[in-house]
Amino acid sequence: MFRDLQVLEGKSLDISSARSLPGCSLDRRSFLKCAVASGAALGLGELAHPAAGIPSEVGQQKQDDARFTVEAKFYQKLQNLKIKCKLCPRECTVGDRERGYCGVRENRGGTYYTLVHSRVCAAHVDPVEKKPLFHYLPGTLAFSLATAGCNVNCKFCQNWDISQTRPEQIPAEYAPPQRVANLAKQHGCPTIAYTYSEPVIFSEYLMDVADAGHEAGIRSIVVSNGYIQEEALKTAYGKMDAVKIDLKAFSESYYRDVVTGQLKPVLDSLVTLRKMGKWTEIVYLVVPTLNDSDSEFRGLAQWVKTNLGTDVPLHFTQFHPEYLLKNLPITPVPTLERAKAIADAEGLHFVYIGNVPGHPAQNTYCPKCSRLLVERVGFTASQMLIKKDSCPFCRHPIPGIWHT
Amino acid sequence: MNQIHIASRRDFLKRALTSAALLRTTGGAWLLTAAERGAAQAKSKVVIAQDALLRGTGFTVDSRRMLSLVDRAMQALFDRDNPIEAWRRLVRPGESVGLKVNTLGGRGISSNLQLVEAICERLQEAGIKANDIVVWDRDSGEMEHAGFRVSIGGNRVQYFGTDRVDYEQDLVMHGSVGSRLSKILTQRTNVLINVPVLKDHDGAGVTIALKNMYGVIHNPNKYHPNGCDPYIADLNMLPEIRTRMRLIICDATTAMYEGGPAYKPEHSWKENALIVSQDPVALDYTGWQIIERKRAQMELKTLEAENRAPHYIATAADAQHRLGMNDPTRISTVEV
Numbered sequence: 100m101f102r103d104l105q106v107l108e109g110k111s112l113d114i115s116s117a118r119s120l121p122g123c124s125l126d127r128r129s130f131l132k133c134a135v136a137s138g139a140a141l142g143l144g145e146l147a148h149p150a151a152g153i154p155s156e157v158g159q160q161k162q163d164d165a166r167f168t169v170e171a172k173f174y175q176k177l178q179n180l181k182i183k184c185k186l187c188p189r190e191c192t193v194g195d196r197e198r199g200y201c202g203v204r205e206n207r208g209g210t211y212y213t214l215v216h217s218r219v220c221a222a223h224v225d226p227v228e229k230k231p232l233f234h235y236l237p238g239t240l241a242f243s244l245a246t247a248g249c250n251v252n253c254k255f256c257q258n259w260d261i262s263q264t265r266p267e268q269i270p271a272e273y274a275p276p277q278r279v280a281n282l283a284k285q286h287g288c289p290t291i292a293y294t295y296s297e298p299v300i301f302s303e304y305l306m307d308v309a310d311a312g313h314e315a316g317i318r319s320i321v322v323s324n325g326y327i328q329e330e331a332l333k334t335a336y337g338k339m340d341a342v343k344i345d346l347k348a349f350s351e352s353y354y355r356d357v358v359t360g361q362l363k364p365v366l367d368s369l370v371t372l373r374k375m376g377k378w379t380e381i382v383y384l385v386v387p388t389l390n391d392s393d394s395e396f397r398g399l400a401q402w403v404k405t406n407l408g409t410d411v412p413l414h415f416t417q418f419h420p421e422y423l424l425k426n427l428p429i430t431p432v433p434t435l436e437r438a439k440a441i442a443d444a445e446g447l448h449f450v451y452i453g454n455v456p457g458h459p460a461q462n463t464y465c466p467k468c469s470r471l472l473v474e475r476v477g478f479t480a481s482q483m484l485i486k487k488d489s490c491p492f493c494r495h496p497i498p499g500i501w502h503t
Numbered sequence: 504m505n506q507i508h509i510a511s512r513r514d515f516l517k518r519a520l521t522s523a524a525l526l527r528t529t530g531g532a533w534l535l536t537a538a539e540r541g542a543a544q545a546k547s548k549v550v551i552a553q554d555a556l557l558r559g560t561g562f563t564v565d566s567r568r569m570l571s572l573v574d575r576a577m578q579a580l581f582d583r584d585n586p587i588e589a590w591r592r593l594v595r596p597g598e599s600v601g602l603k604v605n606t607l608g609g610r611g612i613s614s615n616l617q618l619v620e621a622i623c624e625r626l627q628e629a630g631i632k633a634n635d636i637v638v639w640d641r642d643s644g645e646m647e648h649a650g651f652r653v654s655i656g657g658n659r660v661q662y663f664g665t666d667r668v669d670y671e672q673d674l675v676m677h678g679s680v681g682s683r684l685s686k687i688l689t690q691r692t693n694v695l696i697n698v699p700v701l702k703d704h705d706g707a708g709v710t711i712a713l714k715n716m717y718g719v720i721h722n723p724n725k726y727h728p729n730g731c732d733p734y735i736a737d738l739n740m741l742p743e744i745r746t747r748m749r750l751i752i753c754d755a756t757t758a759m760y761e762g763g764p765a766y767k768p769e770h771s772w773k774e775n776a777l778i779v780s781q782d783p784v785a786l787d788y789t790g791w792q793i794i795e796r797k798r799a800q801m802e803l804k805t806l807e808a809e810n811r812a813p814h815y816i817a818t819a820a821d822a823q824h825r826l827g828m829n830d831p832t833r834i835s836t837v838e839v
């Protein structure tokens with residue numbers, strides 16, 4: 100059906116800047132309501148709903164908006180004004196006036212720029228459990244933000260309308276690092292979370308915000324696909340206080356066909372994070388028929404045990420049909436339970452089931468005495484019994500960052 | 504802020520349905536007789552119209568000479584003695600025509616302004632209302648850098664980028680491609696005239712007609728791996744593009760044999776030509792050969808030797824796509 104089309108002189112169409120994010124209703128309009136309602140409840144005005152913040156800056160997103168354009172940190176200059184990006188393993192070779200695969204980095208006359216520094220297209224105050232990070236300051240809030248863009252193209256992406264887009268195509272706000280730190284503090288968030296799209300591609304901004312946050316006593320966490328080069332990982336994620344990695348599957352073919360990426364560099368990132376001593380949790384989205392075999396679950400659990408240890412939390416989460424994968428059903432709960440049973444049997448201590456409200460495997464239990472330690476209802480920690488980083492019943496140490 | 508209501512839903516729907524019905528009966532060969540269609544299916548015609556004096560003694564393209572070059576090309580393509588008749592083989596009064604230009608390369612190598620004006624002039628003479636013609640690309644700012652003046656509203660030809668209207672909310676998919684389409688394509692126009700440039704591309708090999716459709720979608724950056732293959736072919740399969748595409752007028756007044764897609768004056772030359780066809784694959788194949796000849800003349804390696812031959816052209820012609828001919832024996836090249 101053709102629709103009327105209005106062309107605006109001097110401005111883009113006035114569309115909502117709020118984006119659908121996991122945990123809220125998933126269509127844009129519903130999300131806007133959700134963002135505004137939760138923003139109002141939290142006293143969050145500026146970033147949750149741009150109309151209440153800096154409306155004049157929303158709408159016309161100029162490609163050459165200098166405020167957002169900062170020289171990239173990880174790249175190499177080549178002949179003929181080309182560059183090679185060294186941020187993620189894709190290593191895009193980018194000619195003059197062109198962009199890399201992620202769409203947020205542009206070669207201008209042989210110098211490579213990020214176009215998304217301080218260019219926040221989604222912001223929200225979320226429980227940290229929503230990331231999900233279950234062993235990191237349970238019951239606290241994370242001031243969560245994203246820019247446009249992503250360095251992969253997962254066919255199931257829930258946030259494709261911000262991750263698979265160019266920055267000038269969606270409204271954004273100018274949010275320099277100090278402002279983010281102030282807002283986080285103002286909203287009672289001990290943590291800033293880089294999330295929703297793919298923080299690898301806004302590494303320069305993430306680093307600057309983390310610095311501003313740390314100066315203000317605010318920590319930083321990143322929710323990432325881990326598809327990043329080692330040097331960039333050490334430099335950028337070195338500034339993080341905790342990391343959640345989406346390990347999308349345990350096979351290269353899935354990474355190639357469904358993610359448009361590679362598994363090996365992600366596994367390497369997990370090992371590097373381990374060596375760096377970063378608190379890390381892993382999420383594995385179980386997609387029916389594509390990455391849900393016993394052998395894959397077992398291979399994953401064995402790899403985690405061997406390379407990262409048994410104390411790394413592993414979350415098996417439920418898939419919902421989205422984006423380019425609408426032909427598959429929601430992951431059946433028994434599949435998730437099978438995954439958990441396999442990982443438990445391999446000896447992992449903290450295996451969770453996610454996106455299934457009310458499931459007992461959302462809770463944390465002591466691996467020694469099996470008593471309930473953290474009870475979760477939805478995205479909230481309703482009971483938190485861990486004391487001095489240990490089980491209060493048997494004194495077994497429980498790994499994580501439990502207290503501010 | 505000036506808000507212009509471009510077309511009523513009913514008007515547009517009526518036009519869209521009419522043209523969709525016509526397209527169903529005629530396929531891509533718009534308003535051709537059965538004999539002509541049969542011939543068209545046997546061989547694809549590509550017209551190369553050249554004028555060594557297109558710029559006179561100066562740098563700027565002469566508008567009058569350009570108009571006559573367009574006329575020559577269109578008359579040769581449609582076998583007509585009169586240019587307006589040729590255009591009437593292509594469009595009907597009441598249709599909305601989009602000219603998808605390519606302005607990424609700035610003033611140095613973008614779709615030529617005089618060429619676009621000549622096309623618009625002839626379209627109007629063929630019965631298309633001025634404000635039913637939209638000259639567009641992805642970004643108004645880039646269009647202005649290339650020399651076009653954004654113009655919205657009034658009874659004149661419209662010039663603006665997708666940034667002014669956004670992309671469709673919903674994804675369209677074919678094969679490897681899942682994208683949001685420009686609303687200029689989907690809602691503002693029902694005929695697409697593709698006006699690309701002829702140039703080298705560091706990843707794809709060449710960028711001519713098929714690749715110009717990257718400017719129609721919101722996420723072209725996702726489709727550059729593997730020399731854009733099969734992404735370019737898959738993208739051109741989208742019904743929204745395929746059913747609207749009636750003509751390609753490739754601007755080869757200035758072309759580039761190396762260093763693209765950004766403008767590199769040292770690798771450009773004045774070909775002073777137009778390449779015109781209704782078959783984007785045949786046109787791309789022909790354009791690619793022109794670039795290879797120039798590369799050979801400049802003692803550069805072939806694109807194949809540089810491991811960046813435009814394999815997407817063959818993909819576009821394969822049994823899964825059938826977007827046109829890439830077999831030189833089935834391309835009839837006419838030079839005028």
Ligand code: SF4
Pocket residue numbers: 184185186187188189190191198199200201202204249250299300
């Ligand atoms: S960060 Fe972006 S530009 Fe850099 S290599 Fe990865 S996808 Fe390419």
